[in-house]
Amino acid sequence: MSIDLSQFFDVFFEESFEGLDAMEAELLNLEPGTEDSETINTIFRAAHSIKGGSGTFGFVSVSDFTHVLETLLDQIRDGQRVLTAEHVNLLLKSVDCVRGLLSALQAEEEPDLSESNELKARFEAILGDESPEVVEAEHSETVSEALQSTTYQIDFKPESHLFKTGNEPLYMFSELAELGELEVNVFHDGLPEFLEFDPEDCFLHWRFFLTTTREEQAISEIFEWVEDDAEIKIEACGGLFEDESPTVQQASVPEPSVSSNADNLETVQQPPAQSENATNNEQNQQAEESLAAVQKKVESVKSNKAESRKSTDSAATSIRVGIDKVDSLINMVGELVITQAMLSQIGDQDITESSIAALQEGLTQLAHNTRDLQENVMRIRMLPISFVFSRFPRLVRDTSQKLKKQVELKLVGEQTELDKTVMEKLSDPMVHLVRNSLDHGLETPEERIANGKNPVGTVTLNAFHQGGNIVIEIMDDGKGLDTEKIRSKAIANGLINESDELSAEEINELIFMPGFSTADSVSDISGRGVGMDVVRRNIQALNGSVEVTSKQGVGSTFTIRLPLTLAILDGQLVQVATHTYIIPLISIVESLQIDITKVSKVGKGLEVLRLRDEYIPILRLYDIFSHQGAREELDKTLLVVVESDNYKIGLLVDDLLAQQQVVIKSLEANYQKVDGISGATILGDGTVSLIIDISGLIKLSGLRRPGSTELLVDLKGEEAEPA
């Protein structure tokens, strides 16, 4: 009789990755000297769950590794050891390492143990070298009580179903034995006759005498998982019995400068790990460090692979949905059922005048229900953007250490909700932008001081809703974009001509051109040739846009605008000749009949409408889409003024039809990308209608020069218009 444990693997991996994320977040909150026991407890619990789970499923590599990690955390938590910056670094590395191991296991591959072994060795070195007792002795004032050995009598009487809950008492006993001197007595008086013996039940109970320097809490924690399934009695029978909680708290806030560990506290602000080791540790540790660095490089290729696979996998995994969202869905389905019952009741009767009125009312209600239901179903996919933001504290910490820059990361609007699909695809471009800000944007502390700025640079991630869009800003207070440098680089790359006169905004826009990188040297962090063009392309693929504003010496801001969801769009149906197109309602500014007296021709036949104080270029949709038989006279047609990337254009259509919500379908899936079209949808009558992509349309019409933000309305630009 065996249970197929593999059915639980997915849940285990998911929970473990969540646990790791939690550990990482808490570790980043944990600066030495300021730690509180609650934070450490959270980290410990996460590590403990991973260890427990991996042990159960037989992932020995993970459970072994988390065990040493847990031992260290346990000692820190109990105040036997003082938390140092080195510990935090090491723990962060081990989070990565465990994540790597788990990803490998999830992909059913042999996990690469070299990194975990090496980290394990370092943990063991810490645990061994500076034995807790030494530290304690130095903190004799605060932890002296803990040093006193106490003998506890522990009665452990499990319920018969203990094994079925997946607990193995043997593990607990060996953990107990690690705490101190253990005497075990087993009582087997509960054993039944052999014939009645059920091997899956537990008939034994135990009494232990444990002589330990540890608190009672440490013992009760071992039994934490079986509390509900067993009678547990822990009593101190020899030595002192102490109320342990205040002791622990005192112990975890040690006086600096007492021990060698305390020296580490002062080096927290020194970013590179090497200098820390050089001052504090023996040289062999340093050698280990460099060895680790070499190994890491070798393995980075592998781990990258694992990570990328993970990201593709994650698209198919589950999402967690708040129970309130599910409840409201159930309510709505309830209403829908009632409406349906009402309608079918009307349908069963003979049709009379009064039943028609009721039918219409029912249909209105049905439309209402459907819309509510749709909105709520969409909301299930919405997650707070903190899922993306949460990875940045770590990234900023690591990157700024590598760059020897001091950076403060501010996160604003973390609760802003966003579609999960959008979120997944948003992550990479954002990482790129944040790295860019750190690498190119922010100056070194020395430069900042020289410029009269706070040596600590600030990077702010800000998310908020604006209309039907979500806007994400990545702001830094660094040196801003160097327009001269960009300009000369663009000339060197042949992107623009020497004679081109470009505004600062136009120059800034050039960084989004393919193959553009101003990094003087290719660094580890950015400037690998994969540049802002990829960022822009990725975001445009999500129907979004990215812009940059920058002020030299003050900083730069990248603004990403994205639709809240990719699946549904409010559309305006328009008619062009015999064809029906959909214009996203969100981009429509207004629709109007053209006053032909206000239309003038500019340059090569481009018509411009003067609308209040603006000149709106007129695009004839039938012309762009090469359709025959459309109305061509301006006074018999309608103009739909749309806005994209802050520019307005007018689209000439034959007629406006209905407004409705449409479900976006991919045209590309079975066909290919069509210029000026962002997708397709199916109308109520089953026919296909195409959705217009405004910015694509502008490009298609040749109104806009690549790299320029100005529409070519003025005569100066007209000359450069591509034929």
Added chain:
Amino acid sequence: MIDQVEVNQQLMFDGESDEKQFLTFMMHDEEYGMDILAVQEIRGWEPVTTIPNSPNFVRGAMNLRGTIVPIIDLRMRFGINAIEYGPLTVVIVVSVKIKEQQKIMGLVVDAVSDVYSIAEEKAKDVPDFQDSDNAYFVHGLVNVGQKMVVLLNLEKVLDLSDKSGLKG
């Protein structure tokens, strides 16, 4: 699970004989064949939605139970003069892997004809008719009775981004 079953069926089929089944259709009095495993369904012609600025052989897009499927006129793809669509005109919906991507497309042909089991090795190589661009689309030629059937290489026929074939 389902995948496995499908694979097994195919294996069984292959195991029984080396013959493959081909669906044939008529176009301009010629008989063409395609691997029947690629065929999803056969439908009558219905008006489609024009895709702007597409090559002339792309008739437009159709709603196939919620999926947007492009419809390709095979006559125009081969450069044969177009005819009016009649009651026999059919759309053969095929699922083909093009550049690692499974795509569903519809092919407009004059009429469907028959299903033949043909041993693949019987298919003759295309004679060297360099003067015709269409040779590019042909997988092989095979004789069935008195008739000659042109077996198509669907991947090439439907790879619209491939400019090496005939331009529409």
